[in-house]
Amino acid sequence: MADDEKPEQIDQLLATPQLAGALDSEHFRRFLDQAPIALVASDMRGQERIVYANPEFEKISGQSPGELEGQQWSALHGRMVESDVALGEAIVGGSDYLGCFSIGPPGAEPAIIDIYANIIEDDDGAAIFRLASFAPNRAALESEREALASQLRDKDMALKEIQHRVRNNLQMIAALIRYEARIAGDSAARDPFDKIAGRIEALQLLYRSMADDELGQEVDLGSYLSQIASHVMRAHAREGITLDLKVDAYPVSVNVAMPTGLVVNELMTNALKYAFAKRESGTISLQFHVDASGCRIEIADDGQGLPDGVEWPRPGKLSELIVRSLRQNAGAQMLVESKPGEGLRVIIIFTRRAASVEADASQAAAD
Helix, strand or coil: CCHHHCCHHHHHHHCCCCHHHHCCCHHHHHHHCCCCCEEEEEECCCCCEEEEECHHHHHHHCCCHHHHCCCCHHHCCCEECCCCCEHHHHHHHCCEEEEEEEECCCCCCCEEEEEEEEEEECCCCCEEEEEEEEEECHHHHHHHHHHHHHHHHHHHHHHHHHHHHHHHHHHHHHHHHHHHHHCCCCHHHHHHHHHHHHHHHHHHHHHHHHCCCCCCCEEEHHHHHHHHHHHHHHHCCCCCEEEEEEECCCEEEHHHHHHHHHHHHHHHHHHHHHHCCCCCCEEEEEEEEEECCEEEEEEEECCCCCCCCCCCCCCCCHHHHHHHHHHHHHCCEEEEEEECCCEEEEEEEECCCCCCHHHHHHHHHHC
16 A cells, blocks of 8 residues: 555644654543544653553454553554564564554454554654554455445345335235125225225335335335325226326325325325215315425315214224324324315325434434
């Protein structure tokens, strides 16, 4: 390794004004205790002995400052990777870049470290300190990064395969439920099957959307809601009922997208089944917009509205649990308006921060 490739922290340390005097200062040694690289120093005045080792060196070697102070360099554990030269011998016999060494606590996997040694002189040119610096080997770091990247790629492929299988299984379950609904007889018997199938299909679409994100943590909520709306309109097709769809593209965490999609699925399914029971035409509106103030979702229809004494979500029903999940995961606010003969409108609002993957991770850490 060339001298111009020396780690920046070592260059900065060696450039410290009057470094020889500074090493005698207890205040400066406390400063070195916070250094991000491992350091060991010896006093060369008289019989050379180690007088300082910082906590970072203990981390990589397992040897404490108290164990090393007063010892010769031969007390250091470690050997050169290429020639098996002892660490202490190399430090005493060389200067500047000494080579690549294997260092580590007994019984632990050794670290591959680049080592530098420099002699610190006083104003008269007399050698008074020897300073050894230990920096992670760049080649070893690059190899570790490549190995980690390979592991992440393998895990990502495994995760995508799991998501693919879950999506296929959900599709099969939904198809079986739809089949049971068709043979159930009257509409009252079919209704519970249809609701369950619709929720499962919403989850299936979520898994499909997750495949578009490399880490499977984010979903484009606009695209996901559009897929749900199109799917519900096809599954419960009614002539004369139209969809007014306007959505923005915006990524949100999976834990926000899931309950949001289930709410939209529930409201649109209910509208197609009940809102226009006495009419041959009508409009369902789904809008999702994002601005500086946050995210706003509006699901509305111009049907007959909720019957007197009925509220949505109904207490004790699964829809209430889904809404509660949305409030918990996104800190969502919800407004429900229903007017007889004018329809139902539900507005959901949450901040962009609350919908992010970062907020999701923070909540998980707090839990």
